[in-house]
Amino acid sequence: MLIIGPPGSGKGTQAERISERLGVAAISTGDIFRAHVKGGTPLGVEAMKYMDNGDFVPDTVTNEMVRNRLCQDDVGSGFLLDGYPRTSAQVDYLDGLLAAREQELGVVLQLTADDEELVRRLLFRAKEAGRSDDNETVIRHRLDLYHQQTEAVVARYAGRGILAQVDGIGGIDEVTDRILGALAKMLGVPVNGR
Numbered sequence: 001m002l003i004i005g006p007p008g009s010g011k012g013t014q015a016e017r018i019s020e021r022l023g024v025a026a027i028s029t030g031d032i033f034r035a036h037v038k039g040g041t042p043l044g045v046e047a048m049k050y051m052d053n054g055d056f057v058p059d060t061v062t063n064e065m066v067r068n069r070l071c072q073d074d075v076g077s078g079f080l081l082d083g084y085p086r087t088s089a090q091v092d093y094l095d096g097l098l099a100a101r102e103q104e105l106g107v108v109l110q111l112t113a114d115d116e117e118l119v120r121r122l123l124f125r126a127k128e129a130g131r132s133d134d135n136e137t138v139i140r141h142r143l144d145l146y147h148q149q150t151e152a153v154v155a156r157y158a159g160r161g162i163l164a165q166v167d168g169i170g171g172i173d174e175v176t177d178r179i180l181g182a183l184a185k186m187l188g189v190p191v192n193g194r
């Protein structure tokens with residue numbers, strides 16, 4: 001499955017919780033990039049140029065990284081991608097990867113939230129965690145990119161009938177509950193007792 005949402009919608013937190021419940025690996029492209037930046041790898045040096053400005057890392061770089069990650073042992077039975085795909089070209093690439101693996105997406109979950117609430121949350125996170133891409137100009141740019149490019153990604157999955165939308169505003173447990181409910185409905189099976 002995929003989890004898609006604007007910056008600050010809590011998708012990382014929810015992705016980890018949901019992956020635990022489903023017993024599948026959570027793969028966050030943002031986390032992988034940050035680990036490379038921290039480790040000072042060539043990929044990290046390249047990615048940082050884009051991340052600090054709130055831009056997308058180029059598709060070729062991102063796609064290749066995801067392809068490598070999906071070759072690892074823990075993703076055999078299924079996985080939850082967090083923050084990928086974000087562009088239409090990434091959707092095409094993922095389609096190819098999945099077809100080659102004879103796998104299909106079960107559900108694409110979109111977390112929704114109002115822009116001004118997201119800006120408030122991200123400015124708060126900037127103070128707490130000191131992420132270098134959390135200042136107001138960069139935050140607004142990341143939101144613009146989400147609207148310009150990632151909403152088209154969401155629309156493509158909606159057209160395939162596999163999109164579930166969940167309101168991301170509320171307490172963490174409350175949002176997790178909503179997601180589990182939406183997944184159960186979408187997949188037609190109970191997800192952990194629901």
Ligand code: AMP
Nearest residue numbers: 029030050051055056057062083084086
């Ligand atoms: P995130 O933690 O998901 O908000 O990602 C942090 C940053 O990593 C983004 O602002 C981008 O610069 C980069 N990034 C993460 N995922 C992608 C992706 N699928 N395509 C391009 N850039 C990405």
